[in-house]
Amino acid sequence: xxxxxxxxxxxxxxxxxxxxxxxxxxxxxxxxxxxxxxxxxxxxxxxxxxxxxxxxxxxxxxxxxxxxxxxxxxxxxxxxxxxxxxxxxxxxxxxxxxxxxxxxxxxxxxxxxxxxxxxxxxxxxxxxxxxxxxxxxxxxxxxxxxxxxxxxxxxxxxxxxxxxxxxxxxxxxxxxxxxxxxxxxxxxxxxxxxxxxxxxxxxxxxxxxxxxxxxxxxxxxxxxxxxxxxxxxxxxxxxxxxxxxxxxxxxxxxxxxxxxxxxxxxxxxxxxxxxxxxxxxxxxxxxxxxxxxxxxxxxxxxxxxxxxxxxxxxxxxxxxxxxxxxxxxxxxxxxxxxxxxxxxxxxxxxxxxxxxxxxxxxxxxxxxxxxxxxxxxxxxxxxxxxxxxxxxxxxxxxxxxxxxxxxxxxxxxxxxxxxxxxxxxxxxxxxxxxxxxxxxxxxxxxxxxxxxxxxxxxxxxxxxxxxxxxxxxxxxxxxxxx
Amino acid sequence: xxxxxxxxxxxxxxxxxxxxxxxxxxxxxxxxxxxxxxxxxxxxxxxxxxxxxxxxxxxxxxxxxxxxxxxxxxxxxxxxxxxxxxxxxxxxxxxxxxxxxxxxxxxxxxxxxxxxxxxxxxxxxxxxxxxxxxxxxxxxxxxxxxxxxxxxxxxxxxxxxxxxxxxxxxxxxxxxxxxxxxxxxxxxxxxxxxxxxxxxxxxxxxxxxxxxxxxxxxxxxxxxxxxxxxxxxxxxxxxxxxxxxxxxxxxxxxxxxxxxxxxxxxxxxxxxxxxxxxxxxxxxxxxxxxxxxxxxxxxxxxxxxxxxxxxxxxxxxxxxxxxxxxxxxxxxxxxxxxxxxxxxxxxxxxxxxxxxxxxxxxxxxxxxxxxxxxxxxxxxxxxxxxxxxxxxxxxxxxxxxxxxxxxxxxxxxxxxxxxxxxxxxxxxxxxxxxxxxxxxxxxxxxxxxxxxxxxxxxxxxxxxxxxxxxxxxxxxxxxxxxxxxxxxxxxxxxxxx
Numbered sequence: 001x002x003x004x005x006x007x008x009x010x011x012x013x014x015x016x017x018x019x020x021x022x023x024x025x026x027x028x029x030x031x032x033x034x035x036x037x038x039x040x041x042x043x044x045x046x047x048x049x050x051x052x053x054x055x056x057x058x059x060x061x062x063x064x065x066x067x068x069x070x071x072x073x074x075x076x077x078x079x080x081x082x083x084x085x086x087x088x089x090x091x092x093x094x095x096x097x098x099x100x101x102x103x104x105x106x107x108x109x110x111x112x113x114x115x116x117x118x119x120x121x122x123x124x125x126x127x128x129x130x131x132x133x134x135x136x137x138x139x140x141x142x143x144x145x146x147x148x149x150x151x152x153x154x155x156x157x158x159x160x161x162x163x164x165x166x167x168x169x170x171x172x173x174x175x176x177x178x179x180x181x182x183x184x185x186x187x188x189x190x191x192x193x194x195x196x197x198x199x200x201x202x203x204x205x206x207x208x209x210x211x212x213x214x215x216x217x218x219x220x221x222x223x224x225x226x227x228x229x230x231x232x233x234x235x236x237x238x239x240x241x242x243x244x245x246x247x248x249x250x251x252x253x254x255x256x257x258x259x260x261x262x263x264x265x266x267x268x269x270x271x272x273x274x275x276x277x278x279x280x281x282x283x284x285x286x287x288x289x290x291x292x293x294x295x296x297x298x299x300x301x302x303x304x305x306x307x308x309x310x311x312x313x314x315x316x317x318x319x320x321x322x323x324x325x326x327x328x329x330x331x332x333x334x335x336x337x338x339x340x341x342x343x344x345x346x347x348x349x350x351x352x353x354x355x356x357x358x359x360x361x362x363x364x365x366x367x368x369x370x371x372x373x374x375x376x377x378x379x380x381x382x383x384x385x386x387x388x389x390x391x392x393x394x395x396x397x398x399x400x401x402x403x404x405x406x407x408x409x410x411x412x413x414x415x416x417x418x419x420x421x422x423x424x425x426x427x428x429x430x431x432x433x434x435x436x437x438x439x440x441x442x443x444x445x446x447x448x449x450x451x452x453x454x455x456x457x458x459x460x461x462x463x464x465x466x467x468x469x470x471x472x473x474x475x476x477x478x479x480x481x482x
Numbered sequence: 483x484x485x486x487x488x489x490x491x492x493x494x495x496x497x498x499x500x501x502x503x504x505x506x507x508x509x510x511x512x513x514x515x516x517x518x519x520x521x522x523x524x525x526x527x528x529x530x531x532x533x534x535x536x537x538x539x540x541x542x543x544x545x546x547x548x549x550x551x552x553x554x555x556x557x558x559x560x561x562x563x564x565x566x567x568x569x570x571x572x573x574x575x576x577x578x579x580x581x582x583x584x585x586x587x588x589x590x591x592x593x594x595x596x597x598x599x600x601x602x603x604x605x606x607x608x609x610x611x612x613x614x615x616x617x618x619x620x621x622x623x624x625x626x627x628x629x630x631x632x633x634x635x636x637x638x639x640x641x642x643x644x645x646x647x648x649x650x651x652x653x654x655x656x657x658x659x660x661x662x663x664x665x666x667x668x669x670x671x672x673x674x675x676x677x678x679x680x681x682x683x684x685x686x687x688x689x690x691x692x693x694x695x696x697x698x699x700x701x702x703x704x705x706x707x708x709x710x711x712x713x714x715x716x717x718x719x720x721x722x723x724x725x726x727x728x729x730x731x732x733x734x735x736x737x738x739x740x741x742x743x744x745x746x747x748x749x750x751x752x753x754x755x756x757x758x759x760x761x762x763x764x765x766x767x768x769x770x771x772x773x774x775x776x777x778x779x780x781x782x783x784x785x786x787x788x789x790x791x792x793x794x795x796x797x798x799x800x801x802x803x804x805x806x807x808x809x810x811x812x813x814x815x816x817x818x819x820x821x822x823x824x825x826x827x828x829x830x831x832x833x834x835x836x837x838x839x840x841x842x843x844x845x846x847x848x849x850x851x852x853x854x855x856x857x858x859x860x861x862x863x864x865x866x867x868x869x870x871x872x873x874x875x876x877x878x879x880x881x882x883x884x885x886x887x888x889x890x891x892x893x894x895x896x897x898x899x900x901x902x903x904x905x906x907x908x909x910x911x912x913x914x915x916x917x918x919x920x921x922x923x924x925x926x927x928x929x930x931x932x933x934x935x936x937x938x939x940x941x942x943x944x945x946x947x948x949x950x951x952x953x954x955x956x957x958x959x960x961x962x963x964x965x966x967x968x969x970x971x972x973x974x975x976x977x978x979x
Contacts, residue, residue, distance in 0.1 A: 379627065379653075380620040389616075390555075393664040400668055411664070415657040422653055426630070426646060434634045434642055467552050474554060 006061040006068035008047040009076060010115050016040030017108035024101035034091035034447070037104045041084045041111070048073045048080075052472065058479060064183060065125045066116070069479035074323060074472050075118035075250055078330050081458075082243040083111040089338045089451035090235045092345055094143075103143060107239065110136035114247040123172045123182040123259075126251055127165075130215070134161050137244055141232040153231025160214055160224040168211025174204035175259065187259040201260075205267050208255055209274070215248035218308060219278040222301050226289075229297035230350075234341035237293060241300045242334035246326045249307055256311050257319065257480065264314060272312040272410055279305030279417040287424045292352050295424060296336055299376060302421060303329050309391055309410045313398045320470070320477035321390035327469060328383040328462055332375045335455025339369050342448035355428055357437025365444060366432040368456045373425040375459045378418045383462035388418065390470070488547050489532055490561040490611050493571065494604050496524045497578070501600035508593040518582050518596035522603065525575040533964075536568050541967040543613065543682070551617070556677035560614040565968035566749050566818050569961055570610045570741060573825045577737045578603040580946060581730035584833055586939035588636065588728070595636060598628035599730065606738045610745060615663045615679040618750075623656055625739060629731065637726040644726035651719040652709060659706035659746075662699050666754070669695060685754045693757050700758025703751040704766070710743030711799045714773045724792035729836025732788070736795050736828040741821045744802045748814060748972065752806070756975045759809070766807035771900050773800030778907040782914075787845040788835040790915060791828070794871065797904060798824045804901055805886040808893040809976045815962060815969035816885030822961055823882040823954070830867035830947045834860065837940055838919070841933045847918050851925035857935040861920040863944040868912040870951045873905060877955035 004011070016037060024033055051073055058069035087107060094103055109132060116129030138161060142154025176182055178200050179190040191201065213221035229237045260267065282302030289295035307329070310322025340350065342365065348354060359366035375382035378389075392411040399408035431437075462469050500521030508514025537544060546562040563571060581599065588595050605628070608621030626649055634645035666684055671677055673687040691699075709716040724732050752759050777797025784790035798820070805817030837860050839845050842853065854861035870877040873884070883905070890898050924930065936944070954961055 374627065380623045385620075385623070389660070389664075392661070393667070396661065396664040397668045411661060415661055419650060419654045419657055422650055423646070426649060430634060430642060430646065433631065434645075465551075467554070470552060471554060 003059065003061070005047070005051075006059045006066060006119065009044040009080070010112055012040060012044040012047075013080075013108050013112045013115065017105045017112065020105045020108070021101040030095060030100055031091065033100055033104050034087055037087045037108060038084060040108070041080050041087065045077060045080050048076050052475075060121070061119075065122045066119045067121045068119055070472065070475035071323075071477070071479040072115075072119035074327070074476040075246070076115045078246060078327055079111050079114040079118065079243055081454075082239060082330050082334055083107060085334060085338060085451040085454045086235050086239045086243075088447050088454070089238070089341055091447040092445035093233065093235045093341050093448075097144070099143075103140070106136045106140050110140065110239070111243070114243055114250075117247045117250050120254065121184060123175070123184070123187075123255075126254065127169065127172065130247065130251060131165060133244060133247055134165065134215075137161075137236070137240060140236045140239070141228060143233055143236065147231075149231040150233065153228045156224050157228045157232075164211045164214030164221070166211075167207050167214075171204045171207030171211055174200055174207065178204065179259075184254055184258040188261055191260065192262040201263055202266060205260060205263070208260075209267070209271070212248055212252050212255070213274070216245050216252065216304050217301050218274055218304050219281050219301065222278070222282070225301060226294045226297040229300070230291060230293045234293065234337055234344060237297075238334045238337035238341065241296070241337060242330040245300070245304065246330060249304075249322070249326055252311065253319065253322070253480070257314060261314070268312040268314070269406075271308060272407070275305050275308035275312065275410060276413045277305070278302065278308060279413060280420075283417050283420045283424075286421070289424075290352055291350050292340055292355070292428070293337070293350055295352060295428075296333065296340070299421060299424070300333055302417060303333065303376070305417070306388060306391055306414055309395055309414060313394050313407055313410065315394060315398055316474075316477045316481050317397060318391070318394035319480055320474045321387065321392075321394045323473040323476050324466075324470060325387035325391050327473065328375070328387040328459070331455045331458040331462070332372045332382075332384055335452055335459065336369065336372045336376070338448070338451050338455065339365055339372065342444050342452060343442070345445055345448065346442050348442070352428060352431060355431040355437075356435040357439070358432040360441070361437070361439055362442040362444060364449065365442070365452070368452050369432065370429045371456060372459060373428055375463065377422045377425040379422075381463045383459045383466070386463055386466045386470075388414065489528060490545050490547055490563065493525050493528055493532075493575070493607050493611070496528070497521060497600040497603040497607070500524075501597040501604075504593055504597040504600065508596060511589055511592040514592040514596045515582070515586055515588075518600060519579070521600060522575070522579045522582050525603065525607070526579045529572045529575040532563075533568060533572055536563075536565075536964065538565075538963050539967055541565065541971040546613075551614075554677075555679070557616045557679045558614050559617060560680055561611045561617075562613050563611055564749075565964040565966070566745070567610045568964050569818065569822045570745060571607060573741070573822055574603065574606045574610060574738055576950075577734060577825060577829055578606075580829065580943035581733045583939055584733070584836070584943045585728075585730045587937070588730075590636060595632070598631050599734075602628040602632070602734060606734075606742065609742050613681045615667065615681055615684070617679075618681065619656070619660060619663060622659070622742065623653075625742070626652060626656075629735065629739065632731040633723060633727045636728040636731065639726075640722070641726045644722040648719050648723040655706045655709035655716070658702050662702040662706070665695075665699060681750060681754070688754045689756065691755070691757075693761070696755045696758035697761050698758075700751055700755040700762055703755070704747065704762065707743040707746035707751065708769070710746070711740055711803065712743065712796065713769050713800060713803055714776045714796065717773070717777075717796050720796065721789055721792045724795075724832075725786065725789050729832060729839075732792075732832040732835070733829045736792070736832060737825040740795060740799055741825060744799065744806070744817065744821055747803075747806055748817065752809075752814075752972050753975050756977065760976055763807055763809060766803060767894065767897070770800050770803035770807050771897070773797065773803065774901045774904045775800075775907075778904040778911070781911040782907065784911075785847050787838060787847055787850075787915065787919065788832070790847075790911065791831045791835055794831075794908070794911075795824070795828055797908065798828070798871070801883055801886050801901070804890055808889045809973055810889050810893055811966070811970040811973040812885060813889030813893065814973055815965045816882060816889050818965045818969065819878075819958065819961055820882035820886055823878040823951075826947055826951050826954070827867060827870045827877075827879050830863060830944060830951070831871060833940065833944055833947075834864045834867055837863075837936055841935075842928065842930065844928060847915055849925060849927045850919040851927075852921065852923050853925075853933070854920040855924055856930055856933045859941060860936045863936070863941075863948060864920055865916060866948045866951070868916050870955075872909045872912045875955075877951050878958065879951070879955070881955055881958040
């Protein structure tokens, strides 16, 4: 009898995803779909939480393809949490659209793919999970079939996505050729004896950076992200920014810090430069945006640059910081997009200047948005500050090791960029509170309020009392280095 | 009296809970003001009791509260005060109470205004009581947000520009501090043998840091705190922020926020990095003198009364830095006294600017004249404030400045003529301004038919401050008894003795 415990939560998600179209066929109730999906996601969290709390030993499933450890638990919980608030927000956002059962089903399947990536021990499972999530996302981006902007985004996303998958697949096959295995650990051991400047390894590394660089939208592979984020239904944008992108980081962490750790000296400077470029350009371009979704998209690129610091630093501390920032970012950026989505349900524009005087029209939304934006900018005591703090401090820490003083520049760049980003985040707050706008007060749909509240509360609580989440992230980072 | 009660936590918690109350219950202007005033009176009483209970003659940290916060990184909720923080905490609660009383007539979004004032109080009290770097930084940044909104929503015509400039400028400085804090943490970790962000723990081993590290870290901290103080050349945010801020905002900005900078230097940078501090003493001295002279000279050219007061703050905070840069016990103690004194005096000055603006409709000095005939009470307070600020004997400003100059004479006698020159300039611009605005013939350039004297909610805070200015001027030892033991420890750490 095979031990199925490592994949309990995946099974629950899969089950709901399959059941939903049938349920819709039977009941024709739109509301029920959202409720069942949300409940399913919450139920799927239970095995993961019990696993973490009971302090169980990591479990390997299917002969070394999948492992459930603290790292996997941390990320699966993030993906499920993102799915949860996206689903809750969707109840009102997509009301009355066509193919609603498929919509929820695709969200759940995409989440399933992400969860698979989080626990993969092997390039093949990783790739399968990645593609499952990506293909579902392509369909979700183009969910509004008659919306031209959405269709354009979907096509763009699909072509870039397929292209990047192809490149990463090429890199993966090269790695397999060199190492003779697709398991991360085996790749790590066999590369440890390989000579550092092997052109095949360099080529493979380059392809993996490019392939996954597209997935996580780091510069110079970022061009598609603002267009896609802008064109996609905003709830799906929230999922792309908070879920899919984080999955790409999981893949990067696994490949670079386990598989390619032996040849770190070959790639660390390049990745560091990419990280600095990503945060700087992302922030600078974000300043000039007039559409809020594009502004948040560029800020998301910049945030990816911060997370990327974890790779060249490469210590357990840094990985913990990277994971922590992924967790907090999943809430604050997702929350910000959901807030934008909430406003579009009441025929509110997406231009930043539309936010003038919002504080009078909807105090709750203006307050939530301000907190989320300040957290993104890294102002204490919000969660974004705590996670940036660990991330940057890991670079300061590693810079103390002889020969690694240049890593300090990562922290310096991060800090300077935080200051730059403050400008465009605060500008939105200024519009909401300082400028006077016109229009009546806005009544938000209840489900939207719940979804925003989830992200808001998480952002505040993690900021004030980060210990439990931080411990999980450290645990995860440790599991990663086993 | 307070062995069992976490009084410092109470000082933080009362305004915090109070701000929630204001947001929740302050539906009308009157109600919001009353709740805020009552709430802010509690910390004032508590901090007065705190001073009474404070054990004098020792430099030990008192009323310590320490609880683990983020265990894995050695971060704790660690509060405590010594003789330098104690007067600052009292000043904070006093000025917040008076500023809220002074804002009695704020009609525009009163609920938010009062709530933010209380959050600001939480932040400032936190800065003056935190003994953990992480906690300190959190409070330090918390202060920025309410101040940003206070300027941005209730400020003058150029408020949007001034508020963003204030926020970004001081945030950049904070980030320099943040990196330094991280560096201190990692540098201290192997020496301590455990991870700790505690300011006191790190100070026990920081003497063993390499000289280069100390100088670099001190320079970064000096930049971070110097922007807040602010000293020339990092001062440019200050005139904008002050001129645009609402009156109570200016009072708290000048009275408290600037003190956070000098407090950081005295209470954190000096004892933690003594080698760095002594190496950079000459630089601090030069910047101090530059700030004193620049600030006072620029005042001479100001046409806006409030701008003049704002620039005079640069000059007076330069005197604080002058005291610090002697490194001597007297110098540091005098610097703290000057901080306390500036907090009281500048509050009067900014309140007077607010009164003039409110009653007469303009602060342009060339347009004013003979106001004393129309508003005698206001003229009295303005005269007291100006005289106190220019250092008239018998008032606290004189004692503080005089002590700083004595300390400077001990250390750098040859250069004292430069800062002393500013005393004459200061007297010049204050008396000149006073003569042009309050005395002389009644102006005919503006319509004064509706100008009337101060209201009760303006007169009471001004009177309290005036009484304290004279009281502490007569009995400066009341404050100095708190400061001296702690100052002597710091100067001993610097090796000046």
